[in-house]
Amino acid sequence: MPTIAESVASVLSTLLAQPVTAGEDVSMSTCQAWDSLKHIEIIMTVEQTFGISICPEHIPLLTSQHALVSEVAQLVGHD
Amino acid sequence: MTDLRFHHIGVATRSLAESLPRYRFLGYAPESQIFEDTGQGIRGVFLTAHAAPRVELLENLHADGPLTSWLARGVRLYHWAYESLHLEDDLDALVRQCGAKIFRPITVATFFARICFAMLPDMTLVELVECKAECKKD
Numbered sequence: 378m379p380t381i382a383e384s385v386a387s388v389l390s391t392l393l394a395q396p397v398t399a400g401e402d403v404s405m406s407t408c409q410a411w412d413s414l415k416h417i418e419i420i421m422t423v424e425q426t427f428g429i430s431i432c433p434e435h436i437p438l439l440t441s442q443h444a445l446v447s448e449v450a451q452l453v454g455h456d
Numbered sequence: 457m458t459d460l461r462f463h464h465i466g467v468a469t470r471s472l473a474e475s476l477p478r479y480r481f482l483g484y485a486p487e488s489q490i491f492e493d494t495g496q497g498i499r500g501v502f503l504t505a506h507a508a509p510r511v512e513l514l515e516n517l518h519a520d521g522p523l524t525s526w527l528a529r530g531v532r533l534y535h536w537a538y539e540s541l542h543l544e545d546d547l548d549a550l551v552r553q554c555g556a557k558i559f560r561p562i563t564v565a566t567f568f569a570r571i572c573f574a575m576l577p578d579m580t581l582v583e584l585v586e587c588k589a590e591c592k593k594d
Contacts, residue, residue, distance in 0.1 A: 414525040417557050417575045433551060433558055 381427075381453065382446050388422050389442060397442065404441035416440065427453055458546050463585055464502065464510040466535035468523040472501065472515045479503050484511060493566040497521040500567075512537065535573065537583035543570055546584055550574045556582065 379387070382399035390397040393410045397403050405411045411419070420436055423429075423445060429452040431439070439445050469475040472490065484503040487510065492499045498521060500514040516523045526534040540546040543562055550556040556574035559581060565571040568585040575581055 412525050413522075413559070417559055418579065420557060421575075421577060421579075436557060 381449050384426060385423065385442060385446050385449060388419065388426055389445075392419055392422060402441055402443045406440070411440070419445070423449060429453060458540075458549055460538040460540055460546060460584070462509070463537045463539045464512045465533055466512045466514060466537060466581075466583060467532055468526045468534050469513055469515050469532070470527060472499065472513060475513055476501070479511065479513065483508065488567065491567050492517065495563065496565070498523065502567075535581040535583045537585050540584040540586055543572065543584055543586045547572050547574060550576075550582065550584075 380399065386397045386399045386401070389403055392415060393403065393408055395408070395410065403411070405416065416436075420431055420439065424431055427449050429449065431448060431452070435448060439448055467475075476486075483505040485505065486501050487504045488502040490499060490501045494517065497517045498514045499517055500512055503511045503513055514523060523534075526532075538546075547558065547562065551558065551574065555577045558572070559575045560571075560573040562570055562572040565585075569588045570586040571583055573581055573583050
């Protein structure tokens with residue numbers, strides 16, 4: 378079963394159309410494809426993938442792979 | 457259930473000058489002057505036609521403007537706008553009842569008094585607009 382970090386990397390890889398591994402920290406500031414429109418798509422896909430609901434106030438802050446993994450881990454309670 | 461009223465469809469174009477003649481051919485005529493909203497980074501005009509939805513035709517003010525992502529995806533009709541009499545409440549209802557994500561928080565605008573954008577789970581972008589006092593008909 379993939380870890381949270383691997384699943385988030387898989388989501389980013391698909392949506393950003395570039396290889397992303399669990400050990401990286403792709404972010405809005407380093408990836409041109411990660412714009413504000415893509416950001417919403419990433420948030421919604423992460424929510425669907427993990428069956429979670431991200432607090433609206435947190436959404437603007439989750440602009441990096443590490444931040445997403447931390448948020449998901451907190452919401453699902455493990456990893 | 458809200459009292460939102462449909463207002464317009466937002467259409468992205470690379471060039472107002474190039475697109476306007478095509479809309480005229482389709483029976484549309486300008487309803488407004490061409491306006492610039494430097495806060496949003498767009499220039500636009502409202503168009504109306506008989507028995508057709510109002511269109512807000514928009515182009516970027518700068519190369520990396522807010523329309524760039526949509527245009528790159530080949531999306532032209534990119535938002536549906538509704539007039540709101542209770543902007544905060546309606547945005548909150550979109551988020552809590554429809555699972556929408558706030559794409560652009562409530563901000564002061566140029567053509568309207570205030571606007572905000574929310575993305576529905578199916579990636580439909582909804583704009584809520586609060587008309588200026590002089591525009592309100594009832």
